[in-house]
Amino acid sequence: MAAVTAVTTDTQEAEAQAAHEAAFDAAVAAEERIEPRDWMPDAYRASLVRQIAQHAHSEIIGMQPEANWITRAPTLRRKAILMAKVQDEAGHGLYLYSAAETLGTSRDELLDKLHAGRQKYSSIFNYPTLTWADVGAIGWLVDGAAITNQVPLCRCSYGPYARAMVRICKEESFHQRQGYESLLALSKGTPEQHAMAQDAVDRWWWPSLMMFGPPDGESAHSAQSMAWKIKRHSNDELRQRFVDICVPQAQALGLTLPDPDLRWNEERGHYDFGPIDWTEFWDVLKGNGPCNEQRLDRRRQAHEEGAWVREAAAAYAAKHGEARA
Numbered sequence: 213m214a215a216v217t218a219v220t221t222d223t224q225e226a227e228a229q230a231a232h233e234a235a236f237d238a239a240v241a242a243e244e245r246i247e248p249r250d251w252m253p254d255a256y257r258a259s260l261v262r263q264i265a266q267h268a269h270s271e272i273i274g275m276q277p278e279a280n281w282i283t284r285a286p287t288l289r290r291k292a293i294l295m296a297k298v299q300d301e302a303g304h305g306l307y308l309y310s311a312a313e314t315l316g317t318s319r320d321e322l323l324d325k326l327h328a329g330r331q332k333y334s335s336i337f338n339y340p341t342l343t344w345a346d347v348g349a350i351g352w353l354v355d356g357a358a359i360t361n362q363v364p365l366c367r368c369s370y371g372p373y374a375r376a377m378v379r380i381c382k383e384e385s386f387h388q389r390q391g392y393e394s395l396l397a398l399s400k401g402t403p404e405q406h407a408m409a410q411d412a413v414d415r416w417w418w419p420s421l422m423m424f425g426p427p428d429g430e431s432a433h434s435a436q437s438m439a440w441k442i443k444r445h446s447n448d449e450l451r452q453r454f455v456d457i458c459v460p461q462a463q464a465l466g467l468t469l470p471d472p473d474l475r476w477n478e479e480r481g482h483y484d485f486g487p488i489d490w491t492e493f494w495d496v497l498k499g500n501g502p503c504n505e506q507r508l509d510r511r512r513q514a515h516e517e518g519a520w521v522r523e524a525a526a527a528y529a530a531k532h533g534e535a536r537a
Contacts, residue, residue, distance in 0.1 A: 240441050245371035248314040256440055259433060260370055261315050262331075263442065265322045268308035269333035273507050275301045277341045278350060286344060293390055294347060300383045307376040314372045327512050335493060336423050338501030345398055345405075345412035351391015352465075353413070353420040353458070359384050360454045361424060364444035373442075392461065399466045406466070413462070414470045421485075422493045424451040430490075455483050 232251040239246060246252055279298050285291035309319045325331040336354055341347065363381050368374040398409035425431055425447040437443040445453075455474075462469050473486035496504065 240369050243367075243369075243441075245374065246369050247371045255436075256442075257315050259437060259440070260373065260442060261312055261317050262433070263437070264308050264312045264315075264373055265317075265325070265331050266333060268305045268312065268322065269326045269331060270337060271301050271305035271308060273333045273511060274337045274354075276507055276510055277337060277339070277503075278347050280341055281344060281347050284344070290394070297351075297387050297390065300387065304380045304383070307380060308373075311370075311372040311376045323515065327508070327515065329499065329508065332497065334423055335496040335501065336419050338496050338504045338507060339415070339419055340503055342415075343408050343412060345395065345408040346416070348391045348394035348398060348409065349412035349416040351387050351389075352395055352461070353391075353416050354423065355384050355387040355391060356458065357420045357423045357454050359388055360457065361450050364450075367441075367444060369441040392465070395467070396465055409465075410467055413467050417470050418488060418492075421451055421454070421488055422490075424448075424454070426490065426493065452482055455485050459483050 233253065236246070236250075236252060236256075239250070246256075275298050278294060282291060282294055282298065285294055309322060312322060313319060322331065326333070336357075341350070359381060362377055362384065365377040366374055366381060368377065395409050395413070398405040400406075425434070428434060428446045428448045431447055434443060434446055438446065459469065459474065459476075471486045473484060475484055476482075477484045495501070499505070
């Protein structure tokens, strides 16, 4: 009798699992949002945690290259703009960590993995900011690439992530315009300022193209993420869209993109561009970029120095929780 009961239970569990999977697939196909209390495949949950964590880490680490220039901004106006932008990036990280928490993964766990080097952030933030023009180039190119990549995420199949992206994209749009305006001022300034703007674009162009991830044929997660409608476009599609947007903007800026193969292809209706150095991309991703060690060391230091703030906040919350009880 026990054996019969076990077989019956296994059959019921298999049927329930199949029903859950069918309901999940139907919801995704119908463009319905998956919410935290809904059933979801373990692999879907894991894929979301990986992507959201990488995105959140990128926002937090991404504060460093530009914060380096807050005290050296050329005017009070530029300083105020840059401070507001860096503050926005911190907020973006918090939105995203909160979205990850709805999947059952704590913020502390994600940060521990980042600090231990077991989770990644965008390779772009491992490059140095050598001049003030780099702040403009990051705004125009890096934030521009982020918008290209992130606007489709506002239609992500997972509700909390999609909703977080709506506000993030609005603020990133401001950052991109700020960077463009800053580069325009430099480009139209003195010959030295124009040269500084051109140098920054020369250094940030190719890493910005790498931001979209490896070619589709070498991307381990893109196909499944698109099937689940976490992502809406492939890496190569988004990269091409970004190039097509940037070429006329560069012309308006009076700056040259550092690619001799860049030209309009009438047959494709897109700009052709030269080969990307994927060896550099993988090397930076493995931790061998110009600033990998510096970025993580600074992040760990900030986390340790901020321990008293987290402890005080926890004590305050516990005290008021007891009072309400």
